[in-house]
Amino acid sequence: MAVPRYWREIPARYNLIGNKCTVCGNIYFPPRAICPICRRKSFGKMVDYKLKGTGVVESYTIIHVPPPHFEGEEPYIMALIKLDEGPYITAQIVDCDEKDVHIGMRVKATFRRIMDDGEKGAIYYGYKFIKE
């Protein structure tokens, strides 16, 4: 992956910084350029918003056939999480037995290594979730 493409998303991926529409007050993650409710009225009026990183599992799966960068890590849990501020997020759940994960489980964000570009390549970091 080219470095600028990774670097641009660092604030959101490291610190869960989404954004907020100052017109209607809705909060978004990942950050959006335009609020889908206020549209043109929101353009230029979206401000950074730090999410607490806590939420609840709405659905989950256990990945047994991973994409190339995740080979060797399977099986791992991926979940659809509803953050307490409203937005939904797709993330891995770690430090949790696959038999324990369930819909309705409270989780919180943690900073982890996501993947790398091989031994000599960059290492990519970001959020994963653990049991609250």
Next chain:
Amino acid sequence: MRDVAVIGIGMTKFGELWERSFRELVAEAGIEAIIDAGIEGKDIDAMYIGGMSSGGFVQQEHVAPLAIEVAGLEDFHIPSTRVEGACASGGMAVHQGYIAVASGIHDIVLVGGAEKMTDVVGTEATNVLASAADREWEAFFGMTFPGLYALMARYHMHKYGTTPEQLASVAVKNHYNGSMNPKAQFNRRISIEDVLASPMVADPLHLLDCSPITDGAAAAILAPVEIAKKYTDKIVKIIASTQASDTISLHSRKRFDALPAAIHAAKNAYKQAGIEPKDIDLAEVHDCFTIAEIMAIEDLGFFERGKGGKATEEGLTSLNGEIPINTSGGLKSKGHPVGATGVAQINEIVSQLRGEAKERQVKDAEIGLTHNVGGSGGTAVVHILEVV
């Protein structure tokens, strides 16, 4: 707006066709459709070719003129356009062709779709397909395509009590139908136990809940009904052609137990055709995963929300059921060369409406529907066809 008819269909055998190239597949499907229509290549005014990622799979972009070249039509210099919408690319090509003919811009249009997926190894194919999801906010974190549908499956199971056996019954039915389709990738019949015993891909989806990696191409010839009468007595008219969109990422949608884009496309299609779901005699739906067919038959209004699994288990969608779904074998058994799928669905409905589907013929079929989805639901295309 002019009425539009499908006057010719063609498709290659679907499967792991290691000995055949992307170009050969495109040529074969196109020629078959041209011969079926009774036209000549020089009669074609424009082409629309659906393809998800020829770049990712065979490192070849710019495939619209390539299709012209393999067809030997370069001397006519007709416009040829590639259409991309992930797994809905084929349906979108048909929709674009429909718009071109209905508007009066073009008369005879070839619409096609092709994908050659086995020239890369399995993990790379998974990676290319993952680009139909949100690369930065889903795939980056380790999410896969089966994983996204697994999230919807688990959600549907939790909310409505849909069971793994009900999911499996979709695959069993589609393999049964596919066993009678000589062009299908798999002609093998399977049981509920086979599905549940197959390895997990993304829990709760087993290997046999997933459509395969496939090579194949399909084509169709569209013409205004007035011109179609010159070529055939059995006119299959497109009475609705709609396309709808949604967010590319699943997590940004308003709901996870349905595909809102498909609901929207279906609603507009019924309105355009002036009919209701109960008027449909059979449908080809986008069963990329078993849960996708269950959501599809609910999104299309054939069954109440949450009842799709039970309806399938009870045989209501079987070949002799209330509304036969995926008589071709669907994506599950016929195979899913992503760009070709939407056009292959049109092939099946046209052959059913003409009464040419042999062993899998649905009796007295007059109105058929196709439902083609891109990604996890970012794009949906619906067509309704009627024999007149």
